[in-house]
Amino acid sequence: MRDVFIVGVGMTEFGELWEKALRELITEAGLEAVQDAGVRGPDIDAMYVASASAGRLLGQQQLGVLALDEAGLAGHHVPATRIEAGDASGAAALRSAALAVASGAHDVVVAGGVEKMTDVLEDDATRALASSADMEWEGFFGATLPALYAMMARSHAAEHGTTRDQLAHVAVKNHEHGADNPDAAFPFTTSLESVKGSPPVSDPIRMFDCASPVDGAAALVLADRDTAEQLGGPRVQITATAQASDALALHRRDAITELASSQAAAEEAFAETDHGPEDVDLAELHDVYTIAELISLESLGFYEPGMAATATVKGRTTHGGDLVVNPSGGLKARGHALGATGLAQAAEVAAQIRRDAGERQVEDAQVGLTQAVAGTGGTSIVHVLEGGGEL
Amino acid sequence: MRDVFIVGVGMTEFGELWEKALRELITEAGLEAVQDAGVRGPDIDAMYVASASAGRLLGQQQLGVLALDEAGLAGHHVPATRIEAGDASGAAALRSAALAVASGAHDVVVAGGVEKMTDVLEDDATRALASSADMEWEGFFGATLPALYAMMARSHAAEHGTTRDQLAHVAVKNHEHGADNPDAAFPFTTSLESVKGSPPVSDPIRMFDCASPVDGAAALVLADRDTAEQLGGPRVQITATAQASDALALHRRDAITELASSQAAAEEAFAETDHGPEDVDLAELHDVYTIAELISLESLGFYEPGMAATATVKGRTTHGGDLVVNPSGGLKARGHALGATGLAQAAEVAAQIRRDAGERQVEDAQVGLTQAVAGTGGTSIVHVLEGGGEL
Numbered sequence: 023m024r025d026v027f028i029v030g031v032g033m034t035e036f037g038e039l040w041e042k043a044l045r046e047l048i049t050e051a052g053l054e055a056v057q058d059a060g061v062r063g064p065d066i067d068a069m070y071v072a073s074a075s076a077g078r079l080l081g082q083q084q085l086g087v088l089a090l091d092e093a094g095l096a097g098h099h100v101p102a103t104r105i106e107a108g109d110a111s112g113a114a115a116l117r118s119a120a121l122a123v124a125s126g127a128h129d130v131v132v133a134g135g136v137e138k139m140t141d142v143l144e145d146d147a148t149r150a151l152a153s154s155a156d157m158e159w160e161g162f163f164g165a166t167l168p169a170l171y172a173m174m175a176r177s178h179a180a181e182h183g184t185t186r187d188q189l190a191h192v193a194v195k196n197h198e199h200g201a202d203n204p205d206a207a208f209p210f211t212t213s214l215e216s217v218k219g220s221p222p223v224s225d226p227i228r229m230f231d232c233a234s235p236v237d238g239a240a241a242l243v244l245a246d247r248d249t250a251e252q253l254g255g256p257r258v259q260i261t262a263t264a265q266a267s268d269a270l271a272l273h274r275r276d277a278i279t280e281l282a283s284s285q286a287a288a289e290e291a292f293a294e295t296d297h298g299p300e301d302v303d304l305a306e307l308h309d310v311y312t313i314a315e316l317i318s319l320e321s322l323g324f325y326e327p328g329m330a331a332t333a334t335v336k337g338r339t340t341h342g343g344d345l346v347v348n349p350s351g352g353l354k355a356r357g358h359a360l361g362a363t364g365l366a367q368a369a370e371v372a373a374q375i376r377r378d379a380g381e382r383q384v385e386d387a388q389v390g391l392t393q394a395v396a397g398t399g400g401t402s403i404v405h406v407l408e409g410g411g412e413l
Numbered sequence: 414m415r416d417v418f419i420v421g422v423g424m425t426e427f428g429e430l431w432e433k434a435l436r437e438l439i440t441e442a443g444l445e446a447v448q449d450a451g452v453r454g455p456d457i458d459a460m461y462v463a464s465a466s467a468g469r470l471l472g473q474q475q476l477g478v479l480a481l482d483e484a485g486l487a488g489h490h491v492p493a494t495r496i497e498a499g500d501a502s503g504a505a506a507l508r509s510a511a512l513a514v515a516s517g518a519h520d521v522v523v524a525g526g527v528e529k530m531t532d533v534l535e536d537d538a539t540r541a542l543a544s545s546a547d548m549e550w551e552g553f554f555g556a557t558l559p560a561l562y563a564m565m566a567r568s569h570a571a572e573h574g575t576t577r578d579q580l581a582h583v584a585v586k587n588h589e590h591g592a593d594n595p596d597a598a599f600p601f602t603t604s605l606e607s608v609k610g611s612p613p614v615s616d617p618i619r620m621f622d623c624a625s626p627v628d629g630a631a632a633l634v635l636a637d638r639d640t641a642e643q644l645g646g647p648r649v650q651i652t653a654t655a656q657a658s659d660a661l662a663l664h665r666r667d668a669i670t671e672l673a674s675s676q677a678a679a680e681e682a683f684a685e686t687d688h689g690p691e692d693v694d695l696a697e698l699h700d701v702y703t704i705a706e707l708i709s710l711e712s713l714g715f716y717e718p719g720m721a722a723t724a725t726v727k728g729r730t731t732h733g734g735d736l737v738v739n740p741s742g743g744l745k746a747r748g749h750a751l752g753a754t755g756l757a758q759a760a761e762v763a764a765q766i767r768r769d770a771g772e773r774q775v776e777d778a779q780v781g782l783t784q785a786v787a788g789t790g791g792t793s794i795v796h797v798l799e800g801g802g803e804l
Contacts, residue, residue, distance in 0.1 A: 023516065023517060023518070043549065045549070074474060080548060081540060081543070081544045081548045081552060082544055082547075082548040082549075082552075083465060083497060083498075083499045083544040083545050083787075083788075084497075084498060084499045084544075084545050084661060084787050084788060084791045084792060085497075086498070086658070086792075087498075087658045087659075087661050087787070087791040087792055088547070088661055088791075090658050091547075091658075091660045091661050091662075091665065091791070096658060096659055096660035096661075096665065096666075097660075097667075099657040099658055099659060099673060099674055099677035099678075100657070100658060101656035101657060101658060101792075102658045102792070103496065103498055103505055103509075103656070103792075104496075104497045104498060105494065105495075105496065105497075106474060106475075106476075106495045106496075106497055107474075107475060107477070107478075107494055107495060108474045108475045114494055118494075118509070121512070121513070121516060121518055122512070124516065124518075125414065125512060125515065125516030125517070125518070126414060126516070127414070127512055127515075127516070149472060152472070153472045153473055153474040153475075154474050154475050156473075156479070156482075157471060157472045157473040158434065158436070158473075161472060161473075264492075265492035265494070266490040266491070266492060267477070267478045267481050267482075267487060267490055267491060267492060267493045268478070268487055268490060269482045269487035269488075270475060270478050270479055270482050270487075271482075274482065274487065275487075276488075282490060283490055286490035287490075396474075396475050396478070397474075397475060400475045400478040400479075400482070401475060401477075401478055401492075401493070401494075
């Protein structure tokens with residue numbers, strides 16, 4: 023398997039982008055990535071495009087071809103495939119693209135992701151999110167994602183004594199990070215009181231514990247080593263890509279206070295590199311709810327079970343701590359544009375490693391990790407990114 | 414890249430399967446394929462699962478994980494990914510699985526596909542099918558797939574003199590084949606008069622020119638050469654896998670009397686093997702409408718433009734002719750279970766090469782080709798299958 027490099031990064035702002043169509047968003051991110059890489063359209067050998075809900079909400083399938091077509095590249099007839107893995111769709115597209123380069127099948131591959139979630143009926147968006155859970159065992163009975171995560175939070179609290187205050191600290195920390203991110207949908211700070219006083223959604227989860235679905239797109243250009251060296255720009259190496267599954271429905275799992283799929287993916291990813299969790303300088307994690315960041319930190323091996331909350335409160339997961347978790351603001355402050363999220367995570371880590379992160383730059387960022395989760399953990403995808411020369 | 418073999422094949426019947434849930438269908442096909450291969454569940458390294466419309470029609474995403482979970486394999490945490498490429502989703506899953514084995518990433522991979530299309534509102538199914546076209550340029554204005562294919566048929570008639578009678582011959586031939594297929598949804602013969610007298614859908618396309626959306630699932634187990642040799646059973650080699658794209662909307666293409674994506678995919682596929690179209694003994698093609706089979710035969714290089722209709726009428730595309738086209742009955746008689754179709758095509762070719770096709774066995778079947786098309790040709794995927802020893 024060949025080495026794989028991120029040679030170009032592109033992102034739209036995240037937010038309520040009513041004036042931009044799905045195809046405009048993916049094209050904007052894709053063109054930015056292609057320009058950043060210094061490649062031309064005809065250099066692209068294949069595209070993988072992620073979207074979780076476009077088929078359902080917009081009636082549009084074949085998103086890969088749509089993106090290729092909109093970029094004016096349909097005449098090149100290169101393969102363009104849509105990848106879907108619920109909330110983890112963007113990371114799944116990145117992984118497919120990375121494997122396509124690693125295998126030698128293609129030299130230059132674009133991984134893109136896009137979602138339009140705001141200009142649909144609220145109930146439709148909620149159901150689209152819930153479709154990443156088990157529809158027959160959970161969704162049919164009215165369980166939405168916050169309800170399922172609330173059960174995880176209560177179980178975590180019963181086992182480890184996790185408090186309402188500790189959950190709020192995650193949101194406050196991620197908004198502090200996101201306030202410095204010009205692409206973030208919610209670039210402002212908040213307070214413990216504000217989070218704890220926000221309207222209840224599904225006890226103990228309150229509105230400001232939740233990441234909000236937004237519109238947005240992100241794209242990365244990947245290339246093999248020879249091509250990356252020819253391009254000569256800054257590059258970031260993908261040193262591990264790992265994906266793991268678990269039962270879709272919570273009741274079919276051994277435990278709901280951990281994410282077994284994230285644990286399995288992280289173990290595989292670290293085995294692929296010569297690093298352990300202690301070597302990671304920054305991580306973009308799936309903080310779709312505040313409890314999710316704590317469980318993720320524990321499942322990925324950064325903290326022992328039950329220790330992530332204290333670490334968060336003590337400031338160990340922000341600048342100057344053990345590692346910076348969600349320097350972009352995470353799903354919470356950047357916003358969660360499902361198909362784009364996994365790629366936005368990788369774009370943030372790449373920017374950090376390239377020292378392009380401006381106000382939110384993580385000091386001495388060498389090794390970064392991304393973790394995407396679909397639904398309540400049916401799928402987890404972990405990537406490890408590192409400097410690959412010319413930085 | 415390593416050689417890839419189909420070591421196991423499984424299929425449900427196709428049809429109106431109201432009594433079976435999506436998860437039951439995919440499990441039935443998957444278990445049959447796994448038993449046929451002689452592998453055990455824990456031997457499976459990864460799964461790729463195709464479904465075009467489950468997210469839209471059933472509110473269920475993460476189909477890959479659902480299939481893994483339902484098979485009792487969630488505890489193994491192997492990656493399971495859903496692939497979507499409209500009507501070509503099954504072929505896209507097969508291609509992803511084949512590349513995963515070829516790359517060395519995995520040794521044993523299951524490619525599965527499933528669709529439930531009959532127990533939803535008819536209008537929902539029509540819209541789900543149309544979502545493979547360009548929603549903003551075509552679907553929004555009311556264009557459905559038969560309407561778009563009708564334009565292709567009229568253009569083909571204007572250019573090549575294709576007649577109403579010739580179109581009907583495609584349906585009659587495929588029903589003759591399908592009558593011998595126990596898994597077919599419509600296993601009966603029909604007549605030119607019956608096809609030509611069926612209710613108009615979108616002139617010149619009539620009801621019996623159309624493939625009907627049905628329920629069904631299909632699965633294949635793929636393996637590398639070492640594993641295939643250890644298993645020791647009959648095996649079929651995938652000697653080429655090629656995917657190509659074209660503009661989604663008809664008006665953005667150079668011509669609508671051909672499928673440029675199929676042409677590009679076939680050229681690439683034949684270049685990967687040492688075969689040309691003349692070496693192909695049987696082909697499972699995307700006869701979603703009768704005109705589609707004719708255009709496909711020409712675009713794939715089996716006949717010169719405008720010559721496929723005469724060849725069909727003369728019996729050159731059935732047993733004893735140049736090649737047997739859609740020996741299974743094709744989408745027309747077997748039925749079109751979108752996510753399953755591309756895999757059912759490969760299952761049919763594998764069965765033919767293994768001499769397992771019973772009444773519909775193609776004499777001396779050595780080289781087979783499958784072609785899947787999404788929508789009106791935004792995506793085409795071509796596979797070439799050949800005997801791989803132990804037959």
